[in-house]
Amino acid sequence: MSDQILFAMEVTLNGLMAGVMYSLVALGFVLIFKASGIFNYAQGVLALFAALTLVGFQNGQVPFAHLINAIFGTNLHHFGWHLPAVVAIILTAAVMVLLAMIVEKFVLQHLVNQAPIILFMATIGLAYFLEGLGDIMWGADIKKLDVGLPQGANEAFEAVTDSVFGFGLYIDNLDIVATVVAALLVLSLTLFSQYTKYGRALRAVADDHQAALSVGISLRFIWVLVWSIAGIVALVAGIMWGSKSGVQFSLSLIALKALPVLMLGGFTSIPGAIVGGLIIGMGEKLFEFFAGPLIGGATENWFAYVLALLFLVFRPQGLFGEKIIERV
Amino acid sequence: MFYREAGDFKTSYVDDSQTFPIRFDRWRYYAILAVAFGAAPLLINDYWANAVFVPFLIYAIAAIGLNILTGYCGQVSLGTGGFMAVGAYACYKLMTAFPEVSILIHVLLAGGITAGVGVLFGLPSLRIKGFYLAVATLAAQFFLVWLFNKVPWFYNYSASGQISAPERTILGHAVTGANTTASAKYFFCLVILFALAWLARNLTRGTVGRKWMAIRDMDIAAEIIGVNPLTTKLSAFAISSFYIGVAGALFFAVYLGAAEVGEAFGIQKSFLILFMIIIGGLGSIFGSFAGAAFMVLLPVLLKNVLVGQLGWATDLAAHVELMIVGALIVIFLIAEPHGLNQLWRLAKEKLRLWPFPH
DSSP states (O other): OOHHHHHHHHHHHHHHHHHHHHHHHHHHHHHHHHHHOOOOTTHHHHHHHHHHHHHHHHHTBOTTHHHHHHHHOOOOOBOSOOOOHHHHHHHHHHHHHHHHHHHHHHTGGGGTTOOHHHHHHHHHHHHHHHHHHHHHHHOSSOBOOOSSOOOSBOHHHHHHHHHHHSSOOOOBHHHHHHHHHHHHHHHHHHHHHHHSHHHHHHHHHHHOHHHHHHTTOOHHHHHHHHHHHHHHHHHHHHHHHHHHHOBSGGGGGHHHHHHHHHHHHOTTOHHHHHHHHHHHHHHHHHHHHHTHHHHTSOTHHHHHHHHHHHHHHHOTTOSSSOOOOOOO | OOSSSTTOOOOSHHHHTOSOOSHHHHHHHHHHHHIIIIIHHHHOOHHHIIIIIHHHHHHHHHHHHHIIIIIITOOOOOOHHHHHHHHHHHHHHHHHHOTTSOHHHHHHHHHHHHHHHHHHHHGGGGTOOHHHHHHHHHHHHHHHHHHHHHOGGGGTTOTTSOEEOOOEEETTEEEESTTOOHHHHHHHHHHHHHHHHHHHHHHHTSHHHHHHHHHHHOHHHHHHTTOOHHHHHHHHHHHHHHHHHHHHHHIIIIIISEEOHHHHSSHHHHHHHHHHHHHHOTTOHHHHHHHHHHHHHHHHHHHIIIIIISOOOHHHHHHHHHHHHHHHHHHHHHHOTTHHHHHHHHHHHHHHHTTOOO
């Protein structure tokens, strides 16, 4: 086999892996959109916030140290302990649940029945707020996140492909872990929504708010629940992305990577988020590989959007979205 | 007491359909124009022009433009930053290619070019609706910024990849370049804003505006009563993009002087202008002004208080500012989802009855 084809194969594989990472973020969007019709722009910032909090707990940083020092002239920075990864993750998950409650109490509750664009803008405001809060709590410098996930090239895979094609294909261990985690996440979310009482309530709310209310489902509880789940999904995404490229401001921009995935897969479909992520990840890497050198490179910024746009012209509700029925 | 229709008799159709039917409103409008055109250019200094007035005037143009598309025609767009970049680069190319032509014509032509690009990216709106469309307009945002970054022709092959405005004059006064006085910048932007706002106000209350609003309220129903969705949506995209393109051209040529596309016209700009129209009020020209003023003044005010008064480090102040801006936006949306325009309307209702409300 020629080098070009092998190289394209490697690019495809890595694209698929990147797609899984996009899907992790897109999943959080879909969950919230399904259950409340809110287009939650803050999902990317939630991932950043979760990752920052996780690193902060692990390293025993003093929250708001910078602010306290500025006001009281003290010189705090660390408590001086290091928490094991598991404890830190559990604590962070608790923080995300708390955050969901706060968001429900102070934002969503007051915005029931508003136009979708108002809710969308409110989540952008929330994104700004959380971004500022995360930076003030834990500092804005780039942090290294290490929860003990394997990293680096997978040698077994390289050896196998080497013996088959005579050319070792490169796959990052972290990407394999991410794929497994994403699969587990989708599986458990599907099981949760199909076979548990709360899952049924969740689907009922997603179907029709008013009907759900009238059979006695507490909308507020469901919203807290769904925002908590989205927060924990964001934590998972934050761990994966943070381990890959460090915890920094640019992590919040992965929301922008997840949007075309959503468009392609449909805003309301969990499998759509996964399949959309795979298509986008593979498509943009292959396009960059083949067409990038001809037109100046860095096409990843827009290719996903243009692909999704062209796709939507033919199928306006996305790949797996519910058919849009319009009546007068 | 002063603010009521009583005694304001209308004897012709022209009187009846004027923009400000109440006499007090009319006087207030003339008074504001007199201050803005007569007094302010004499009093203005560099700090006030650069920090507050010039950005306010330019953002007001962009906000009116986006309000036409989103507020009047109901098509949510997140591509504003990209369209401003089109205006800026079109203006730059025209300025450098035809140095002898007046800058005013270049700015308007830049708006025209942006209108063309806007129509192109508006085409999918016939199929895609709601949030799908909002996300689809991000394609315009990212693609256009990438294009201006990667194709050297757009920035005349300059080594830094930046575009910088050469000096151009109107009636002997420099309006772009390093030698521009504060009042010249202010006056140039003010004249364009006045003309465009007047045009927008009259467009939105005529046939075109009514068609836009019909499409916004329910596009299928509008189609059934004979509004052509193709021409209506595309005209909204064209006119909105014209305004945004003019704003982009002014933002680059008059306000910044030199610009780098990703920094000056990134996605943050799209969100900023969307915030302006949401906070000001969707579907209102006054709201565009109020929202632009709010979003321009807020950071200036916060910076003065946090860095100037409390003496905090700038990075800490920037984070606190981000939190406060975010929180204020949420609080504002909760308190008054219809924006400043609604508050203004309520205030006027109260004033009509004042001082004898019962």
